Amino acid sequence: MMKFACTAVALGVIATASTFTLAEESKLPFPGAVSGNISVVSSYNLRGMTNSPESDTPAIQGGLDYSHDSGFYLGYWFSTLTAAYADFNTSPTYIPKEKKSFENDFYAGYKGKITDDLGYQIGGTIYYYYPGWESTGYETIVGLSYKDFTVTAQTLLNNVTFGNKGDTYFLATYAPKLAGDFTGKVQVAAYYYGDDDEYLAYQAKAGDVTKTDFAFRHATLGVSHPLGETGATWNLDYIFGGYTRDETKQKNKVVLGVGYAF
Template structure:
């Protein structure tokens, strides 16, 4: 039932947004702008997690974003996935592998300017999975950006089945415009891991008990390019796998994507 409601919300929001965009004057009945995107990727690799179950199959993803001229933003993002961590119940013996799930991310914040080239970001995200209420997480984000370079730090505020309170994901991204209409992507990421381990029994079965405080998580090299005049864009990413909280080495992986922004 909840999954159906989530899909109805997504489809309804896309329909409303499309109506606004197709209006002749291309304006909204309120201040600000709304943009959206729909993507298909060969695998969903959350923050470089190339060994996890959600990496096994293609995923459909997309979202809507509202931006006000003041810098305030509000958005929603979703993805289909296969994830064992979304199936934790009251006992670790109830874990069911390869269960189809649905990720919903609700976020809001503010993006401001210090100078013409230097900006900052302050915000937060709620992660809700169905099925998998134990995976509902609350996270803050702080960021700085200078021209084509950005650095963000995202910190969990509660213990969930996939992380501990205080876990912080650091991500540096360089996305330059290249010749021939290409856009490049270079990313390097690291994780600081909290050691509360509230879900120790569950994590022990999944092999995720905290063994290290800080680790290189992943690096990514990517290219993207518009697909002719279709409005779609293809992308190719190569992920260099790092290490998770249990010091497990993640494999390297190629990820293909096709997206449409509106």
């Protein structure tokens, strides 16, 4: 029943947002452009973590983005979670206490062009999960893009409850336009794992301690299409599960989403 209620509320928000029309784009009191998005997904599987998703029930997600003609950008993104993040203490006798959390991502950076088709990106993200400062992560991102193809590398700068300093997530994405207003998505991802395990060592019973330096993380095949004339878009992804730092094989999974951009 809770799954249905969550989904119904999110779809209602999207449907309501899609009814708004503007005669003309309002002029901002400062240079640049602001955009937003809201969506609901059947489950939230952070970077291919299908065995232990951030949300194993429908999650509401959304954000706001600012971009400047110079290439500078900044934004905020959020997601509801069902996963619990532990409140850790460095004392060896301390017992972690799990608390429900909420994801907040704050990011900024710069996107530039080398040629008309070749671009680059450099920036950073702060991941803040409430509650629990031990889960607050700082990450850099560098990337290259060529037409519909993008490659990025995101590196953690500190130890957190979900990763170690130096962990780097490599992601290659190809998103071509297809016939009939469809858009395709092909992704392949891998992880380089640091081995400090400052916080992960407390989760040894769950098998979270680092055992491998590098592993295939996931592959994703997806497709999206406008949802009639509503302004919303539906998307369907199939995740091929890879391996986590403890060499656990992640299961394959289908994820359905509906979103609205404004």
